[in-house]
Amino acid sequence: MKPVAITLSQKKYMKNYAAWLAEAGFAAERISSLEELERYPLLVLSGGGDMTPGSGAFRDKVDESRLRHPKPERDELELALLASARERKMPVLGICRGMQVLNVACGGTLWPDISDGGFETAAHTGGTKDTDDVHHWVEMAGTDFEVTSHHHQGVRDLGDELEVISSAEDGMVEAFKHNELPWLGVQWHPERTPDGTGRSLMQEWLRTHY
Helix, strand or coil: EEEEEEECCCCCHHHHHHHHHHCCCCCEEEEECCCCHHHHCCEECCCCCCCCCCHHCCCCCCHHHHCCCCHHHHHHHHHHHHHHHHHHHEEEHHHHHHHHHHHHCCCEEEECCCCHHHCHHHHHCCCCCCCCCEEEEECCEEEEEEEECCCCCEECCCCCCEEEEEEEECCCCEEEEEEECCEEECCCCCCCCCCCHHHHHHHHHHHHCC
């Protein structure tokens, strides 16, 4: 199988990502430093804890007690990885938190909580536990399909050169692509989505861009 670099908060989250990538013919290999990226042709930014104010993710001052599992170390690593990926014009897939990091790296901002933007929290976050997933429908390329989500932050200001290609029924940005670079972000979790378009679409993208 073809090796793919992936960032993770903890090793225990590898199982679902590894199985999903293996279905597409890829071997997930976790990286934790900028130097390791040089060995790979493609990067996956996984889901995980919230971005932090120090990352530049928010337009306004944020009450940090509202953040869930903030990961400043991942902010630092992943923004550095994206700076390198930009220079190399390297394909990058951002999943959930990973999509949010892509947006911030392109100069965009996030809602600290999607309820701040008037979005339907219950449609995107099943609860406060990491296992409290919720299923909902999105539209992309003229097709409606079901996805699995678990997030309470989301895109506020879209980053430079990004184009929205999918939105949820309440208007939440569910996917975007970069107009110059082979970068794609999806707000849902394809690795936790049952068989179908919401799971396979990103696998096809990876195969095309490897």
